Amino acid sequence: MAAIPVEAFYLTPGATGSLQQQIRAMVTQGILAGRFRPGARMPSSRGLAGHLGVSRITVTLAYSDLVSSDYLTSAGRSGYFVSGTAPLAPEFPASAPPAEAIDFKGLTGGRFSSVVRVERPDDWDRYPWPFIYGQADPTLFDHQNWRQCALRALGKRDFAALTSDYYERDDPLLLQELVRSILPRRGIAAREEEVLLTLGAQNALWIAAMALLGPGRRAVVENPGYPAWRAIVAATGAEAVPVDVDALGLPVEGLAGDVVFTTPSHQCPTNATMPVERRVALLEAAERQGFVIVEDDYEFEMSFLKPVAPALKSLDRGGRVIYAGSFSKSVFPGLRLGYLVGPPGFIAEARSLRGLMLKHPPGHIQRTMAYFLGLGHYDALVNRMKNAYRRRRQVMAEAIATEGLEVAGQGGFGGSSFWMRAGAGVDTEELALRLRADGVLIEPGRAFFAGAGPRNYYRLAYSSIAPQRIAEGVARIARALAPGAARR
Amino acid sequence: MAAIPVEAFYLTPGATGSLQQQIRAMVTQGILAGRFRPGARMPSSRGLAGHLGVSRITVTLAYSDLVSSDYLTSAGRSGYFVSGTAPLAPEFPASAPPAEAIDFKGLTGGRFSSVVRVERPDDWDRYPWPFIYGQADPTLFDHQNWRQCALRALGKRDFAALTSDYYERDDPLLLQELVRSILPRRGIAAREEEVLLTLGAQNALWIAAMALLGPGRRAVVENPGYPAWRAIVAATGAEAVPVDVDALGLPVEGLAGDVVFTTPSHQCPTNATMPVERRVALLEAAERQGFVIVEDDYEFEMSFLKPVAPALKSLDRGGRVIYAGSFSKSVFPGLRLGYLVGPPGFIAEARSLRGLMLKHPPGHIQRTMAYFLGLGHYDALVNRMKNAYRRRRQVMAEAIATEGLEVAGQGGFGGSSFWMRAGAGVDTEELALRLRADGVLIEPGRAFFAGAGPRNYYRLAYSSIAPQRIAEGVARIARALAPGAARR
Structure with missing residues (x-):
């Protein structure tokens, strides 16, 4: 079997990762692409180091690493060879891209893609x-402590939490932090069976809408209001009933629907805060008319001019308020971690729905957030x-x-x-x-x-x-x- | 302002985290719970170290850390005090849990929670x-290399990828690995606009079902077959049409539905592999009758007795196959990362739907997986x-x-x-x-x-x-x- 020439390797300018990682990637890609066949002899570490202009120890470390993951075998002084049991390249050619015969947008009625979005450039x-x-x-994010918490959650000790299929459960540590430390600040005393973790607030609202709405049902939406909620209502097939907000948020008179969506802490986008009297009136109307309230408590942490008022949910005696919160706004948006709080009967349905939809938020992220909260970094x-x-x-x-x-x-x-x-x-x-x-x-x-x-x-x-x-x-x-x- | 007595602190036996982290947690929890008020003097580091039986440097390090995150202030030789601008305890009492006035299970028709599940104990x-x-x-998982990749993805360099709201996009690095390295092994040549990342295969199937099904539509399901797919079909309001599988998987004759769900690589649960002739016949039937096929290519990596056959999707010339794949089975189930491959028109709808449902899979996990693939650890x-x-x-x-x-x-x-x-x-x-x-x-x-x-x-x-x-x-x-x- 021929030797692989050093010319098969070159460092790409601007590539990320350490030199050792880059060498590793070149070898594995060559093997997986079928260019380096089992049994082929690798360049000597001295030769490859000279060719790439790196130290010989870097090449030796990369080779040893590849031996331990079975891409290479070491034959002592004879050098390194592509392993006979290395992962194989596929033995059939890839197909050409198929034609597009079906009008998928027509099939969905463009129900999902025809939403007016807030226009934001990616860059x-x-x-x-x-x-x-x-x-x-x-510049504001606590990168170092987040990294520390993530590292801890990546340790052997947390391995099970990180890798298991939780089925429908949540990370017990995060649940505990939420119930003991976060919700009490909103005036909410919830038990664990009243809480469901979600993949961000958007996912919380989606789950609430899927559980509560559908064709033939009506949902009151604030106008102006959070565009994603209007889109979510439309996606369930329910009818959205816009109600104009005033300087105190959503008015209580004449609300007609099965579900009323509201942002009492900071109305989106007017920033109005609903006063306590109106909140009480809204809950009385819910009781009288039989509707369910979905409270999106977005940005409650960002109350720096006056102390934040308790959530609408904290006044809810009738079990009619479904509360949606998020860590993604206050930690970072790419985190994708939020939660729903509601009566146990609702949470049970929402949990089953989440199980069908996505099983559970990734274990590692839940555990990292639990540490970030527990050590006070979040506050x-x-x-x-x-x-x-x-x-x-x-x-x-x-x-x-x-x-x-x-x-x-x-x-x-x-x-x-x-x-x-x-x-x-x-x-x-x-x-x-x-x-x-x-x-x-x-x-x-x-x-x-x-x-x-x-x-x-x-x-x-x-x-x-x-x-x-x-x-x-x-x-x-x-x-x-x-x-x-x-x-x- | 009175000093906080050392008796306010005690180490919980069996608590996780370093001693420094435990001290930090005791202080932040005391402050957030309102027990330690702004201006209160902390125990001396010597006194607290003696009380807890830890080294003085441990206490000093914990205190310094708390100063840098504004829980404490240091007054030089006078000691440490609770900061005047420390995060505050809420000023209102938490409410009692509300009554449960609404029959939420009745509201959803138990559509999500009444599914028969495979019974598995949590422990x-x-x-x-x-x-x-x-x-x-x-014992099989490559914990160390996963940790290395996660660490790299947590570095400053990847910070933007980790923390941004991607809106509807995916991590370009992971997308590239998928298109260049994973899909070709299944015989699938896809462009990036034909691929969508999902929160595991379950989420991929959910998105496909939500986009393709709904009340009045019919979905063929394999019998016996993957229970979650039957449940997902029911949750969309569509009708599930069970078709008995034979020793070669799903038979082609008499399929009547808008969508046909199949597991050709390893039929779930019989493990039958559909032969190529039947795959061709299935695609011809789809063309003739106008149905869409959802291919769940679960466990394709675990072909160790014979080389794996190309995916059904690789034979799809008419753009009628939606392909669902997963990293969660082969890496670890708690990862929650999968993907859909389909015609661009379908992927555009599915992408909008995913945007409404959960925005995007967490950036950090996408980037970690991209590194794990790129360095050959996955293979x-x-x-x-x-x-x-x-x-x-x-x-x-x-x-x-x-x-x-x-x-x-x-x-x-x-x-x-x-x-x-x-x-x-x-x-x-x-x-x-x-x-x-x-x-x-x-x-x-x-x-x-x-x-x-x-x-x-x-x-x-x-x-x-x-x-x-x-x-x-x-x-x-x-x-x-x-x-x-x-x-x-």
């Missing part, structure tokens, strides 16, 4: 003035975010006042954004496109409105922009809104 | 003879599992022959289980209960059958049992099946 972090909502700010992080947001909000309020822009809703507790109104004739989608070309990202408001809503609203978030960039960004928005700017 | 790993299916065997792991399963299967086949038990389906390619038939009068659910008391776990077959199927089938898996335990376990099953055993 938002390359823009100098990203007034963008819901992304992590890496420290939230505290740091609140302090940063408070500063940014102040800078932003000043810049908005200086530039004479109009705030339509800002909330009394904090949050991470301003809800803004431009002049009546302004189309903020067109404005957003012009600003994007100028390096500024804003969120046009149209996606928040049901049907043909006004087009002159927009949202400015301060969660992902550095404070020293805020003034210039707001100035650019003001310039773009100045009379005649669109035609310049 | 299956405490049984000496677990012939249980679908759990990880920690090495699969190779190791195949070797282990080959040995176990042989031991098990011998034990079954020795004890005279009847195999109803074993497959010609490998897999991880035998499909078994007991005498006509045996109820395997009753048998499983008796065996459980004897330390043996088997899976009764009833859950695999639609409606009132036979009760004398059962499944014996060898993926989680050590080879040296197999003979005794099988002998115990034989004893339990012996005439008169039930009444002993």
Whole structure:
């Protein structure tokens, strides 16, 4: 069997990973692609090291590692060979891509893909003035402690928790942290059978909607309101009934539906906080009319102007409130970890549904989050975010006042954004496109409105922009809104 | 402000984490619970170290760490104090658990919770003879390399990938590995727009069903077949049409439905492999009758008796096959990572649906898997599992022959289980209960059958049992099946 020449190996400039990892990858890929056959002799470690310009020990370590995972065998002084039992390349050619005979969008009625989305470029972090909502700010995140917790959760001790199929259960440690430490801060005393972990708040809302809605049922949605909830209602086949919010959030009069969705802590997107009297009235209406309330308690941690009010769920004596919370907003969005709180009968149905849909959130992430909570890192992080947001909000309020822009809703507790109104004739989608070309990202408001809503609203978030960039960004928005700017 | 006495601290026997972490947790929990108020003086490091019986440096390190996350402030020689800006305890009492006024099971029609499940105890790993299916065997898993890949994915360099909201996208690195390295082994040449990552194979099937089915539509299900698929069909409101499988898998004649679900590589649970002629006939029938095929290619990696046949999807010229695959079976079940392959029009709908349902699988897990694949660890792991399963299967086949038990389906390619038939009068659910008391776990077959199927089938898996335990376990099953055993 011929020897494999050193020329079969080259380091790709800019490749990630250590040199040892890169050598390992070249060997395994060569074997799996069928280029290096079983029995073939590898280049000597001295020869390959010279060819690649790396130290001989690096090559030797990579080779030893490949022996231990059965890609190579070592024949002592004769060198290294591709193992006779190495993973094999497939023995049949790959097929050509098939034709597309079926109109899948027609099949689903475009039920999922025809949703109006808040337009956000994928490379938002390359823009100098990203007034963008819901992304992590890496300068605030506690990367080191998260890494420590993840490492601990990757240890031998947690191995079972990490790798088992939990079937329908949750990580008992995380459940315990949630029930003992997080929910009491919202005034909620829940037992473990009243809690279900989900893959983020979006997944919590989806599960609630799938369990509570369907064709022939009606769901009240706030208008303007969280666009994903309207889309989720439509996906279940239920009818969405938009109700206009006022300065205190969702009004209680004339609510007609099987399920009422609301964001009492910070109305999305106006930031209004529903006062206690209205909350009590809403619960009384639910009792009287028999509807279920889904409370999305998003951003409750970001109350830095006044202490946060207890959740609507904490006032719920009739077992009519389904509460959705999230760690993804306050830790980082890519975490995908949230939860539902509700009566045991509801949670049992939701748990079965989650089991069919995705089994359970990955064990490793649940355990990491449990450690991050248990060691107090979560609270420290939230505290740091609140302090940063408070500063940014102040800078932003000043810049908005200086530039004479109009705030339509800002909330009394904090949050991470301003809800803004431009002049009546302004189309903020067109404005957003012009600003994007100028390096500024804003969120046009149209996606928040049901049907043909006004087009002159927009949202400015301060969660992902550095404070020293805020003034210039707001100035650019003001310039773009100045009379005649669109035609310049 | 009074000092906090050392008696407020005690080490819990058996607590996890380092001493430093335990001290940190005691302090943060005291502060968050409102027991330690801002301004209160902490015990001296010497005093607390003496009280707890730990070294003084451990206490000092814990205190410094708490200063850096703003729980404590250091006043030089005067000691440490609870920070004035420490995270605060809530100012309202937690509510009592509410009553349960609504019949949620009635509301959902018990659509999700009334599914017949394969009965498996949560503590299956405490049984000496677990012939249980679908759990990880920690002795085979490559824990160290998985940990290395996870660590790399937790590094600063990957921070953005780890923490961003991907919106509807997948990790480009993992997508690339899948398209270039995994799918070609199944004979599938797919472009990136034909692939969607999911939260495990279960989630892939759920997404396919939600996109393709609904009230008024019909889905062919294999009988016996994968119970979760029947449950998923029912949850969409579609009608499930069971079709009896034969020794070659799903027969092609008389299939009547909008969607046909099949497991051609290893029929679940009989392990039959569908021959190529029948696959071609199935695709022709799909073309003629206009149905869509959902192919669950479960366990394709575990072909150790003969080389694996290409996937049904690889023969699909008409764009009628939706292919579901998984990493959770071959890496570990708690991973929750799978994928769908289909025509771009289908993947676009499925992607929007996944966006509404859960946004995307967690970024960190996607990136870790991409590294695990790219460095060849995945193939090495699969190779190791195949070797282990080959040995176990042989031991098990011998034990079954020795004890005279009847195999109803074993497959010609490998897999991880035998499909078994007991005498006509045996109820395997009753048998499983008796065996459980004897330390043996088997899976009764009833859950695999639609409606009132036979009760004398059962499944014996060898993926989680050590080879040296197999003979005794099988002998115990034989004893339990012996005439008169039930009444002993």
